[in-house]
């Protein structure tokens with residue numbers, strides 16, 4: 001019976017049946033991490049990171065360590081376990097020896113907010129190793145985005161240039177690009193000089209979500225463009241996607257080959273194991289690079305493999321979905337079924353009160369925290385808006401409370417060529433809020449679950465289930481001082497009245513906006 005149960009729970013996909021158990025990896029202090037570039041170590045120290053989490057150690061082993069990027073990695077690890085650095089570190093270290101700047105690493109995420117956060121992580125590391133990172137998410141206008149991603153050639157005055165030559169000379173300004181599928185497809189289709197032909201690394205973060213949203217077939221398009229250096233191989237070669245095949249030519253020079261050859265010879269003549277560690281790093285790295293094809297797509301040679309890393313907190317085991325990723329000899333790294341990982345030192349408590357008194361208890365609780373940074377999650381965008389509005393109707397609050405949800409950037413979707421400058425500003429609003437929160441200018445964020453980094457918690461109120469998922473059943477009571485709750489009581493009625501008025505006036509304003517757009521019914525707008 002037990003045997004039968006075991007068989008039933010075995011994943012269908014053979015390579016998933018023999019995973020690397022991430023939980024067997026220990027955290028690793030940076031100063032003992034093998035082969036880490038000292039510049040990367042310094043950048044991590046500057047970020048306040050002194051050791052790597054288990055998932056980061058496991059991925060390092062399979063990439064920079066003995067695994068040597070031989071297999072594509074499929075990483076299933078809970079939210080909060082540190083997946084971003086797990087892929088960012090090996091990519092940045094590998095690209096640090098590149099000779100020519102072109103787009104070599106692409107990280108795709110399902111939402112703008114996730115992409116912005118991941119870009120910030122790369123941006124904290126990459127410059128220390130001479131690399132640049134770009135963002136393609138529609139946060140700024142398309143023109144600004146293009147000028148940040150594509151470097152125009154310097155023109156000699158007095159020389160007449162053919163427009164074709166001009167396109168040929170466009171170069172990428174970034175080594176690493178973090179993108180959402182929509183904006184990525186915009187650049188693929190329309191941006192001159194934007195090419196994926198030199199791509200060495202493709203990261204699909206939040207894989208499950210991205211595989212569900214097959215936006216404009218972004219995945220097959222990216223794979224095809226990255227695999228192919230040849231325009232004729234691309235099925236849509238009717239001119240729409242042609243800019244993708246920009247002409248940056250990466251020629252591995254003879255000198256690089258000679259240096260690598262020299263390194264191999266040196267390694268053969270040395271007893272490698274007896275080299276002091278620092279020397280080993282210096283010898284080992286170029287040797288490693290020679291075989292991992294970091295200078296991908298050089299002229300006239302077949303392209304080395306595109307390395308893929310796909311990550312999720314709940315990785316699908318559906319063979320047809322995973323097949324879309326076209327993984328090469330995939331290696332499955334997992335922590336098991338657990339979906340969330342609570343930080344080691346996090347303590348959780350519950351406050352029990354009558355439902356209608358929740359805002360009062362919340363205020364009292366926030367007051368006891370004395371302005372410590374807090375995030376309050378609600379179950380929907382509407383509840384976020386109402387709760388935030390209500391709390392701000394309490395006068396004399398010593399804490400600044402702001403809303404963080406997609407309502408902050410309500411704009412109408414337009415084709416990108418008619419994008420308004422103000423849209424960029426609207427898109428920036430949640431990011432500005434987050435920055436102000438990080439800087440301590442705002443102490444409390446009220447947020448819907450959907451907006452939160454990777455915290456795809458459907459129904460935050462299903463608290464018990466959530467704790468179970470995080471493997472933490474115990475949650476002691478927290479008692480909020482009753483005098484504090486009482487002190488807010490007197491203002492509660494007035495605040496509720498004001499909220500009611502506010503809701504009514506917002507409804508009225510919305511209605512007015514809708515009637516101003518003749519021919520567009522509410523249903524149609526919703527569908528749009």
Ligand SMILES: Nc1ncnc2c1ncn2[C@@H]1O[C@H](COP(=O)(O)OP(=O)(O)OP(=O)(O)O)[C@@H](O)[C@H]1O
Nearest residue numbers: 049051052053078079080081082083084085453454
């Ligand atoms: N080695 C580390 N040392 C200290 N803090 C770290 C380390 N790695 C990551 N963190 C921090 O832990 C938090 C969670 O990391 P991260 O967002 O990468 O997790 P994740 O697994 O990608 O979660 P998600 O599923 O939300 O994407 C972040 O605040 C990050 O700065």
